[in-house]
Amino acid sequence: MWGLFPVSLAAVSAYHTPVLIDQIAGLARGSRRIVDCTVGGGGHAERLLGEAVELLAIDRDPEALEAAQDRLGVERAKWLNLGFADPRVLAAVARFNPDFVLMDLGVSGHQLDEDHRGFTFRPGAPLDMRMNPGADVSAADVLGKSGEAELARIFRTFGDERRSRRLAATIVRRRQRSELTTSDDLVNAIRAALGPRTGPSDFARLFQAVRIAVNDELRALEMALPAFLKSLVCGGVIAVVSYHSGEDRTVKQLFREWASECVCPTGLPICSCRGKALGKVEPKKPIYPSEQEVAVNPRARSAKLRVFRKADAS
Ligand SMILES: C[S@@+](CC[C@H](N)C(=O)[O-])C[C@H]1O[C@@H](n2cnc3c(N)ncnc32)[C@H](O)[C@@H]1O
Structure with a gap:
């Protein structure tokens, strides 16, 4: 009906x-x-x-x-x-x-359309994702400061990602070289961990997982x-x-x-x-x-x- x-x-x-x-x-x-x-x-x-x-x-x-x-x-x-x-x-x-x-x-x-809010995986967007821009914790903070097990939990629980541990380990390795600050950094980490066949639906799902964690x-x-x-x-x-x-x-x-x-x-x-x-x-x-x-x-x-x-x- x-x-x-x-x-x-x-x-x-x-x-x-x-x-x-x-x-x-x-x-x-x-x-x-x-x-x-x-x-x-x-x-x-x-x-x-x-x-x-x-x-x-x-x-x-x-x-x-x-x-x-x-x-x-x-x-x-x-x-x-x-x-x-x-x-x-x-x-x-x-x-x-x-x-x-x-x-x-x-x-x-x-919120999705405004690149500066950082919810999008379009190139060059900041890793922000705070629904309230005055909140303390951004996506860059979650990706930069969470322990490897916590990152894996975020991708598994909120992103239904089977290879969450591999993705978390890749992020931790990459952030030791340089901080993840833009959408490209997260997209590249996803590609490196999960393979070149990952595409927009994977990026959308995994960016959403980070957003859910950022905003609790x-x-x-x-x-x-x-x-x-x-x-x-x-x-x-x-x-x-x-x-x-x-x-x-x-x-x-x-x-x-x-x-x-x-x-x-x-x-x-x-x-x-x-x-x-x-x-x-x-x-x-x-x-x-x-x-x-x-x-x-x-x-x-x-x-x-x-x-x-x-x-x-x-
Ligand atoms: C899907 S949109 C709502 C659209 C709205 N129904 C309309 O017709 O325009 C979701 C909105 O909820 C807000 N939001 C999400 N979680 C929230 C929360 N825990 N507390 C307050 N606002 C929240 C977001 O900032 C966003 O503006």
Whole structure:
């Protein structure tokens, strides 16, 4: 049924084209207090802002917040330029009592397109990748200072790389000669370690792995989701769009656990946990963009939307 939504061409923007926008607007219909945890260029937010909707808009990237403010008007939302797992955000969301929480994870088209932000493997880009350019740790720091085992873990866990140890060893050897500072340095290390047949899809996957480490993305998700569930009103919805298998696994596992009636360790004779589900995964299966959407916006191809509806008060 989801694939039948026509693609909203009106939402296509030079900053970022929002993914699954009609499906997300459908899920949020009737919501009055919406948190957009990853407002980016404000594409989803613009669509979700109807009359009488209050919006709390969050992004750790100041450039994104500025773009969203220009698009929506500063007065139409409350704004927080922080990571969504920051304790100040968790407290603000708790006070806000949302009935709809949206997380559209990863990076925006704008962040990828701006070479100076260093998310790209195009030649000559700095190894930066900080979503918040004021953050302490850049990609060059992660690649320059992490131990070999930690680098291997990053490429294996976040990049699904079988030869992660070989790649980590190559990076460590190369950085003893000279620091890795540009995209070319990482591309050349990947080629040297994994062979000349590596290409753009490998670079994209392994650059993404470094980005996830630089921004500590999975930990932010694991910390924020349970707090947002607590803050959500009964019957409210959390919708998460992920673009990476690790992100999706985290969301899927948490939602599954929340939807279980019993989370006691197996083998306990008597249930001693909360003994009831906190809500429902709805729909049960993830929602994917249609072929038509992917044709218009190829960056949507890896998107998966999962939705959790908090139980009504009992
Ligand atoms: C895919 S874009 C969102 C695009 C947005 N939905 C739109 O319609 O333009 C993801 C955004 O989330 C932000 N982001 C990612 N992780 C974040 C986090 N932990 N806290 C706050 N913002 C985050 C990024 O800076 C980026 O601007």
